[in-house]
Amino acid sequence: MHKILLIEDEKNLARFIELELQHAGYSVTVAYDGKKGQELALEEEWDMVLLDLMLPGLNGLAVCTHIRAAKETPIIMITARDGLADKVAGLDSGADDYISKPFDIEELLARMRSLLRRSGQANKSRVLRCSDLELDVEGRTVTKNGTAIELTKREFEILQELMENLGRVMTREMLMEAIWGYDSEVDSKAVDVYISYIRNKIDEQGKPSLIQTLRGLGYVMRR
16 A cells, blocks of 8 residues: 655645545545655655645745655645746656646546656555456566466556556546556547457456446446
């Protein structure tokens, strides 16, 4: 379970983000001011820091600069200030990504997953399981009942995304953004094609598919 430090002074927003991240499987600690957030960021090890720009005590730019001087912890800056100069300042202070308020929680989650993959934090000897299916993130292998299943790179990435979000409905758009990126011109129907390929490899004849289709919504895997 990834440890996330959320530094946000708007308590209602902080609570909303905390609950959504916990639902997505993250362990979340919240700090409501810059000074406390900086202390926690430097004293403990985190997989990611979500950092507001405008904070009491010590602003987000200062906190980000201090964290980056000591650690390589991935940082996403969250703020209502969306001007180009503010974004540049946030990135120059050491932030890895920047998201402006108001934002959709699914976009934040997608950015977090993408950053965790890029930083290598998501690949720490993890084995994902769903029924008798196992996916070794680091080893890039998939087995069912102990038998190896050969997947292409894209099939593996889509299956990993679904298994990392067990019980959560993943729309085609969410899968597109997570696998191909926000600016991809790949048709969303490609997701359906890859899901079909994956099902042919992981499902047993005569048994329900491990990847369920929710019409008009998307796909979900449940234990």
